Amino acid sequence: MNRFLYKRQVYLDxxxxxxVSKSVxxxxxxxxxxxxxNPSSGYFMGKRAARIxxxxxxxxxxxxxxxxxxxxxxxxxxxxxxxxxxxLTNHFYPQKKKIISTPVEHPSIMNTxxxxxxxxxxxxYCPVDNYGFISIKELETLIDEETFLICCMxxxxxxxxxxxxxxxxxxxxxxxxxxxxDCVQALGKVPVDVKEFGVDYATFSAHKLxxxxxxxxxxxxxxxxxEPFIHGGHQEEGMRAGTESVHNIAGFGVACKDVKNLIxxxxxxxxxxxxxxxxxxxxxPDIIINSPTDNCLPNTVSITFPNINSKELMMMLDYNGIAVxxxxxxxxxxxxxxxxxxxxxxxxxxxxxxxxxSFGKETSExxxxxxxxxxxxxxxxxx
Ligand code: PLP
Numbered sequence: 001m002n003r004f005l006y007k008r009q010v011y012l013d014x015x016x017x018x019x020v021s022k023s024v025x026x027x028x029x030x031x032x033x034x035x036x037x038n039p040s041s042g043y044f045m046g047k048r049a050a051r052i053x054x055x056x057x058x059x060x061x062x063x064x065x066x067x068x069x070x071x072x073x074x075x076x077x078x079x080x081x082x083x084x085x086x087x088l089t090n091h092f093y094p095q096k097k098k099i100i101s102t103p104v105e106h107p108s109i110m111n112t113x114x115x116x117x118x119x120x121x122x123x124x125y126c127p128v129d130n131y132g133f134i135s136i137k138e139l140e141t142l143i144d145e146e147t148f149l150i151c152c153m154x155x156x157x158x159x160x161x162x163x164x165x166x167x168x169x170x171x172x173x174x175x176x177x178x179x180x181x182d183c184v185q186a187l188g189k190v191p192v193d194v195k196e197f198g199v200d201y202a203t204f205s206a207h208k209l210x211x212x213x214x215x216x217x218x219x220x221x222x223x224x225x226x227e228p229f230i231h232g233g234h235q236e237e238g239m240r241a242g243t244e245s246v247h248n249i250a251g252f253g254v255a256c257k258d259v260k261n262l263i264x265x266x267x268x269x270x271x272x273x274x275x276x277x278x279x280x281x282x283x284x285p286d287i288i289i290n291s292p293t294d295n296c297l298p299n300t301v302s303i304t305f306p307n308i309n310s311k312e313l314m315m316m317l318d319y320n321g322i323a324v325x326x327x328x329x330x331x332x333x334x335x336x337x338x339x340x341x342x343x344x345x346x347x348x349x350x351x352x353x354x355x356x357x358s359f360g361k362e363t364s365e366x367x368x369x370x371x372x373x374x375x376x377x378x379x380x381x382x383x
Contacts, residue, residue: 008321008322008366008367008370010321010322010323010363010367010371011323011362011363012322012323012324012357012359012363013324013356013358014299014358014359014360015157015185015299015356016325016358017207017208018208018209018210018360019210019362020207020210020251021210021211021254021255021258023258024210024211024251024254024255025251027247027250027253027254028212028248028251029247031049031052031246031247031250031251032247035049035052035246035250036246037049038243039052039053039235039243039244040233040234040235040243052246053244053249055250055253056073056249056250056252056253056254056256057071057073057249058253059252059253059254059256060204060217060252060253063187063259064183064187064192064194064202065192065193065195066195070194070219070220070221071217071219072217072218072220072236072237072239072240073215073216073236073245073249073252074216074240075214075215075216075245077106077108077203077204077208077216078108078216079216080203080216080217081106081108081112081180081182082112082229083218083226083229083239083240084180084201084203084218084220085099085109085112085113085116085149085151086229087227087229088148088149088178088180089119089121090227093119093120094120096145096146096147096148097120097121097122097148098122098124098146098147098148099113099116099121099123099124099147099148099149099150099151100125100126100142100143100147100149100150100151100177101123101124101125101150101151101152102125102126102134102151102152102153102163102343103125103127103128103339103340103343104132104156104158104161104339104340104343105151105152105153105182106153106157106184108182109151109153110339113151122146124142126139127343128161128344129344130344130345131159131161131290131291132156132159132161132292132343132344133161133163133164133292133295134152134163134168136164136167136168139168139171140171143171143172143175143177147175148177148178149177149178149179150168150172151181151182152165152168152179152180152181153181153184154182154183154197154202155183155185155186155189156185156300156340157184157185158302158340158341158356159290159291159292159300159340159341159356160291160292160296160297160299160300160302161291161292161295161296162190162296162297165179165197166196166198168181169197169199170198178200178201178224179198179199179200179201180199180200180202181197181199181201181202181203183203183204184204184205185208185300186297187204187208187256188209188255188258188259188262188263189263189269189297189298189299190266190297191263194221199221200224201218201219201220201221201224201226203217203218203219204216204217204218204219206248209255209256209258209259210255210258210262210361211248211251211252211254211255211256212247212248212251212252214245214248215245215248215251215252227239228240228241230242262361265361266298266299267298269298269299270298272359272363272365272368273298273299273359275365276357276359276371277301277303279368279372280303280375283372283375283379284305284375286306287303287304287305288303288304288306288350289301289302290303290341290344290346297358299358299359299360300356300357300359301357302354302356302357303354303356303357304346304350304354305353306350308379308382309352309353310326310353310354310355311326313355313375313378314326314355316374316378317371317374320374322374324355324356324357325356325358326338326354326355326356337351338351338354341354
């Protein structure tokens with residue numbers, strides 16, 4: 001009778017996207033209302049819009065310790081990843097033919113690599129262990145004279161694993177190989193410093209850090225090759241033509257201004273995650289945690305519920321107002337077990353018994369208590 005009184009709305013899928021913050025919303029609305037000029041126009045309105053873009057570029061650059069000249073705005077991180085993989089292939093192929101990657105990358109990398117293979121590129125995947133970590137020794141054995149790029153994400157979107165990207169870059173540099181690092185899930189959760197990482201390219205997406213959808217960024221080190229990836233006008237130094245989404249770019253800048261605060265806050269998120277796992281183990285002691293304890297995103301946990309179908313569990317949680325996912329949002333429509341879970345050694349059955357929970361800055365202890373209660377009721381009823 002009082003189900004609807006009791007029902008809360010709990011969002012535990014912050015790796016899929018995040019709720020746009022108030023400060024971002026404010027700037028986006030302001031730009032839409034007052035600064036709708038074309039940034040390429042030579043008169044005052046255009047100049048004002050262009051200044052907004054340049055301010056945002058500086059804000060994005062500051063949040064990752066880059067120079068503003070090294071930042072290109074794109075439509076999303078998928079585009080940024082495509083841009084690097086395809087333009088570098090254009091640049092090096094057929095003199096050099098090989099890209100080395102990992103089997104736990106986001107579909108925006110995996111499917112682009114699959115496409116490039118049809119064009120003659122050789123792709124090799126460095127195996128990962130049961131927590132998704134690559135081995136630098138194995139990576140080293142894969143590099144040869146044909147290799148032009150190592151493509152390795154910093155933080156995994158499904159299990160939260162954080163790779164030792166500094167070691168990857170040091171190895172790549174010693175072999176004269178470039179590095180592309182997908183940092184989409186890391187920005188705003190753990191420190192990202194592209195100079196310290198030593199990567200040549202890094203990719204970002206505003207909507208993962210409380211910014212708007214429809215805008216991403218590509219960091220390309222000044223000395224690293226990059227070719228135009230959308231041909232047309234002179235925008236983005238001629239690399240990515242097309243009139244800029246000024247309001248989204250402004251929103252991205254403001255979101256990046258908040259990165260330090262978000263990282264400081266993520267300690268609280270980590271404690272919430274630990275609390276959640278502890279309480280879950282009380283009501284279902286046989287759960288398996290697929291995420292590593294150390295070197296993991298503070299907000300992310302992948303959990304296998306033995307003998308419980310995760311689709312059914314997700315539907316039940318959804319019915320009770322709780323949003324979680326079984327993996328990457330970009331693969332959620334596919335009825336295939338997650339390639340990440342398979343790569344870390346889960347069977348098909350285990351992969352279909354797995355949920356990804358990703359907390360955010362708005363997650364509260366009450367949300368956790370409610371979620372545990374709902375799962376507990378479900379387990380009791382299904383017994
Ligand atoms: N890379 C990772 C690790 C992601 O998690 C995502 C989005 O889920 C992307 C890339 C793609 O980002 P976008 O939605 O901006 O295309």
